[in-house]
Amino acid sequence: MFANKKSTATSREDTMQRRTVLKGGASLIGAGSLPTIARAQAPKSIRIGYAVALSGPYAPGAQSTTWSQYKLWAKDVNDAGGIMLKKYGAKVPVELIDYDDRSQIEEAIRLVERLILNDKVDLVLAPWGTATNLATAPVFNKYEYPVIHFTASADRVAQLGPRWPYSFWALVQPKPATAPLATMVKKLTTEGKIKGRVAIMHVADQLGVEMAAAMQEACKKEGVEIVYFKSYPLGASDLSPQIREMMALNPDAFFAFSYPSDTFMVTEQSHVLGFSPPIYYTGVGTPFPAYAAKFGAKKNGVLIYGAVDSTAPGQKEYRERHKAMYNRDVEIGSIGTYATMQILQKAIEQVGEIDRKKIRDAIAGGTFETIADVYSFKGQLHQNAWAVGQWQGDEVVAVYPENKRGAKPLMFPKPKW
Structure with missing residues (x-):
């Protein structure tokens, strides 16, 4: 059951709306043979909070990838009776408490602290987007709340990992995400299939900047020629001038490190202008069901950031x-987010109680089979994460790394539009 609650205090903080989700009833399901006192000591619910973009420019990505998966996971858990806490011999339902960070980093930081200090939640989940995750990670670590970040990729995470032992990073990071792309271009060039001329554009937000810089470095290492390299502002309304500039240079590989709204825009404008190089890669939003619905068969062969x-x-x-819950198909980001919830649940059940330090240690030391991948963390980063996927027909398949379970051969060239 979904219900809305309003605080009675008069301050802005205390008048903001908070939604809670408690599905499956308040009763605790436990082994009937256990002493009554053990069941009585179990909490009525495991209270889990998050502050995520429900409005603003990050909202479409957050809706598709993040909070929708938190709610689906909570429903699945509570439909099964809750999370087993062996300390009490009881299954305990989960309760979700959420706030809208309005796509504003300062608001996200404030709301995370509100969840921890005012709401006193048992656990906190990650927000959406690289910049917001990086900004809130110090808060999670200050209060020692274990968090698995999925929608965040930044090379400095590798250096910051030891400083943030309560943060785990499940998504492929920029250097391992782009190295296979440069290697792919080099291989196809060596085989004489392309000339190896690369065009790169990126959103001037943290993920776009870091991915583009990593791709530039990877191309330099492989000896791949970059003929175009430019950024565009977050919230840009027209990318056709840049597309025309690239068309004049005749690249045979195009990489857009983009966010959802611009991913859709650059793809649509490429269709209109006839920009269809044999290698075509776009960023966040490419695997969304809405992308498939909008572009139909023209999505075939488009390369994607990440995979499952x-x-x-x-x-x-x-x-x-x-x-059944959302009346739409999934995208790889949503699968990855749900997988992080599976990791969290398995760590809680391994520990058998809500002891955040023990849960953190269980995540750090475990190997977790999920619906997306087999996860293990070293230096707080997921090891050997999926880097590149591709639309092949009506399915997103995993392409790189080639040696992982489930990897499919690259479709080349991308069919002409």
């Missing part, structure tokens, strides 16, 4: 539950 193992156990059933 389509053969992973439980993914088929997850897709069915997602479709």
Whole structure:
């Protein structure tokens, strides 16, 4: 059941709306043979909070990838009776408490502290977007709340990992995300299939800046020629001038390190202008169901940031539950976010109680089979994460790294539009 609550205090903070989700009833399901006192000591719910973009420019990505998956996971958990806390011999339902950070970093920081200090939640979940995740990570670590960040990629995470032991980073980071792309271009060039002329454009936000810089470095290392390299502002309304500039240079590989709204825009404007190089890569939003619906067969062959193992156990059933709850297909980011919730749940059940330090240690030391991938963390980063996917027909398949379970061969060239 979904309900809305309003605080009675008069301050702005205390008048903001808070939604809670408590599904599956308040009763605790435990082993009937356990002493009554053990069941009585179990909490009524595990209170889990998050501050995420429900409005503003980050909202479309957050809705598709992040908070929708938190709610689906909570429903799945509570439909099964809750999370097993072996300390009490009881399953305990989860309760979600959410706030809208309005796509503003300062607001996200403030709301995370509100969840921890005012709401006194048991656990906190990650926000959406690289910049917001990096800004809130010090807060999670200050208060020692274990968090698995999925929608965040920045090379400095590798250096900051030891300083943020309560933050875990599940998404592929910029250097390992782009190195396979440069290697791919070099290989196709060596084989005489392309000339190896690369065009790069990126959103002037943290993820775009870091991905583009990493790609530039990877191309230099491989000896790949970059003929175009420019940024565009977050919230840009027209990218056709840049597309025309690239068309004049005749690149055979195009990489846009973009956010959802501009991913859709650059793809649509490429269609209109006839920009269709044999290698075409766009960023966040490319695997969204809305992208497939809008572009139909023209999505075939488009390369994607990140991927998941389509053969992973439980993914088929997850897709069915997602479709039943939201009446839409899934995207790889949503699968990855749901996987982080599986990791958290398994760590809680391993520990058997809400002890945040023990949960943190369980995540750090574990290997977790999920619906997206097999996860393990070293230096707070997921090891050997999926880097590149591709639309092949009506399915997003994993392409790189080539040696991972579930990897498919690259479709080349991308069919002409």
